[in-house]
Amino acid sequence: MWEIIQNNWTLLLVGQYPNGPLGGLVATLLLAMAGLALAFPVAITIAVARISPYRPIRLVAAGIVHVVRGMPFLMVLFWSYFALPVLIGRPLSGFWTLVGALVLYESAYLAEVIRAGIQALPKGQEEAARSLGFGYFRTLFLVILPQALYNSLPALIGQFVSLIKETSLGYVISVNEFTYAAGQLNSQLLVQPVEVFSILAITYFIVCFTLTQSARWLEQRIARSRQGGPGGRAAQTLPNPLATEPMP
Amino acid sequence: MISFENVNKWYGPELQVLNDVTAEVNKGEVVVLCGPSGSGKTTLIRTINRLEPINSGKITVNGQETHAKSANVNRLRREIGFVFQQFNLFPHMSVMDNITLAPRKLKGMSRPEAEEKALKLLARVGLEEKAGAYPSQLSGGQSQRVAIARSLAMDPPIILFDEPTSALDPEMVGEVLAVIKGLAHTGITMMCVTHEMGFARDVADRVWFLDKGVLLEDAKPGEFFSNPKHPRAQRFLADLRH
Ligand SMILES: Nc1ncnc2c1ncn2[C@@H]1O[C@H](COP(=O)(O)OP(=O)(O)OP(=O)(O)O)[C@@H](O)[C@H]1O
Numbered sequence: 001m002w003e004i005i006q007n008n009w010t011l012l013l014v015g016q017y018p019n020g021p022l023g024g025l026v027a028t029l030l031l032a033m034a035g036l037a038l039a040f041p042v043a044i045t046i047a048v049a050r051i052s053p054y055r056p057i058r059l060v061a062a063g064i065v066h067v068v069r070g071m072p073f074l075m076v077l078f079w080s081y082f083a084l085p086v087l088i089g090r091p092l093s094g095f096w097t098l099v100g101a102l103v104l105y106e107s108a109y110l111a112e113v114i115r116a117g118i119q120a121l122p123k124g125q126e127e128a129a130r131s132l133g134f135g136y137f138r139t140l141f142l143v144i145l146p147q148a149l150y151n152s153l154p155a156l157i158g159q160f161v162s163l164i165k166e167t168s169l170g171y172v173i174s175v176n177e178f179t180y181a182a183g184q185l186n187s188q189l190l191v192q193p194v195e196v197f198s199i200l201a202i203t204y205f206i207v208c209f210t211l212t213q214s215a216r217w218l219e220q221r222i223a224r225s226r227q228g229g230p231g232g233r234a235a236q237t238l239p240n241p242l243a244t245e246p247m248p
Numbered sequence: 249m250i251s252f253e254n255v256n257k258w259y260g261p262e263l264q265v266l267n268d269v270t271a272e273v274n275k276g277e278v279v280v281l282c283g284p285s286g287s288g289k290t291t292l293i294r295t296i297n298r299l300e301p302i303n304s305g306k307i308t309v310n311g312q313e314t315h316a317k318s319a320n321v322n323r324l325r326r327e328i329g330f331v332f333q334q335f336n337l338f339p340h341m342s343v344m345d346n347i348t349l350a351p352r353k354l355k356g357m358s359r360p361e362a363e364e365k366a367l368k369l370l371a372r373v374g375l376e377e378k379a380g381a382y383p384s385q386l387s388g389g390q391s392q393r394v395a396i397a398r399s400l401a402m403d404p405p406i407i408l409f410d411e412p413t414s415a416l417d418p419e420m421v422g423e424v425l426a427v428i429k430g431l432a433h434t435g436i437t438m439m440c441v442t443h444e445m446g447f448a449r450d451v452a453d454r455v456w457f458l459d460k461g462v463l464l465e466d467a468k469p470g471e472f473f474s475n476p477k478h479p480r481a482q483r484f485l486a487d488l489r490h
């Protein structure tokens with residue numbers, strides 16, 4: 001197994017790059033990061049819409065969340081593969097097709113994480129800002145979101161882990177990413193599938209486990225900072241916003 | 249400065265929390281609002297800046313009808329400081345930023361100007377050295393004094409307090425009351441919900457007594473404490489004495 005890594009580590013790490021398209025683990029991480037970065041603003045919008053004072057807005061947002069959460073990611077990926085090029089009127093690379101699917105899918109889950117973070121804040125935070133004369137959106141951006149996002153940071157990392165795992169489904173539309181690289185390697189070597197896919201599994205595990213552990217560490221740190229002093233007593237009575245389940 | 253005319257409010261069809269409240273607070277006056285738990289004190293004081301809607305009647309602040317559809321709530325609230333029982337400082341901001349946020353963002357004050365003002369306010373509440381601290385590093389009494397400074401940063405002509413000392417350990421009540429006393433009769437119109445009857449006696453121009461949503465007494469403190477008219481007020485005072 002060690003020998004396989006030694007001879008093929010560039011393929012596993014970056015694919016054919018620089019002589020061909022970027023792939024491998026680096027592409028997987030890039031896909032996940034691009035997905036997260038683009039899904040983030042969408043998720044915030046959906047989260048805020050979910051708790052809007054206006055019922056129609058709430059209903060639309062809830063509809064989006066429930067529809068997306070009721071679909072397997074592979075479905076969303078196929079839709080993105082066939083529908084996105086039609087929608088934007090030009091062909092789309094595998095990379096961006098996958099990113100599109102990730103954004104669509106993950107926005108719904110991220111939105112729920114963010115919404116939980118917002119709703120876990122004491123009502124007094126909003127009231128204090130409104131009492132000073134801040135309007136709805138300024139209250140949201142200056143007071144509510146900075147706290148809600150910070151508190152849900154561990155859950156957001158958990159969601160990033162899900163994203164990394166979802167990128168592996170890019171394999172079915174031949175996106176150059178880590179699983180695809182392993183597939184290529186396997187068809188080159190032909191006789192060592194167990195070794196190749198063990199390398200794949202172990203690497204995914206190390207990356208995801210490290211992230212999950214750092215999320216746990218962050219969670220404890222945030223919990224501790226909340227209980228800073230007697231001044232923080234209002235915050236101590238909060239339900240734990242991190243208790244939100246990340247997606248499967 | 250603040251006037252209530254036949255104000256009614258219900259929670260649901262059953263519970264009437266404010267029952268035909270009619271009263272007036274004059275400019276520069278200090279009014280202490282007291283009454284048994286659940287009598288509607290918090291609700292009443294929160295209707296002034298429209299944190300709570302009302303079902304009927306009229307509330308006028310500085311000549312403006314606050315619950316009118318056309319009223320600009322955000323502008324109106326700049327003129328009304330509000331201090332909460334639970335302080336509600338913004339935990340993600342330093343004391344300095346808590347105080348300067350509103351003047352900077354709402355009045356367009358420059359940062360140096362806002363900070364200079366904040367330091368003066370912190371001096372006034374005795375906390376100059378805490379400018380850089382975060383709310384989690386403050387005691388309850390200190391938090392409440394910062395919250396008062398935050399409200400004052402908008403130079404409101406009116407300031408409202410909802411049980412500002414009830415969430416505090418007993419040894420910290422004094423420091424907060426001293427700050428509020430220092431504000432009284434400086435021209436700012438003040439309304440304070442509190443169970444601190446010593447404070448009411450020393451500082452209030454008038455005491456309002458609310459019971460089951462009805463404003464039963466509106467009297468000078470001397471009169472209210474020595475000779476309460478209504479039996480319910482008499483009982484309330486007797487209960488407080490032990
Ligand atoms: N959001 C709400 N929904 C339903 N009922 C409420 C709500 N807020 C308050 N009430 C009820 O309205 C009544 C008046 O409440 P309020 O908080 O104004 O009383 P209070 O005089 O401030 O009491 P305390 O001294 O305990 O603070 C109480 O019976 C309370 O249970």
Ligand SMILES: [Mg+2]
Nearest residue numbers: 289290291411
């Ligand atoms: Mg109350």
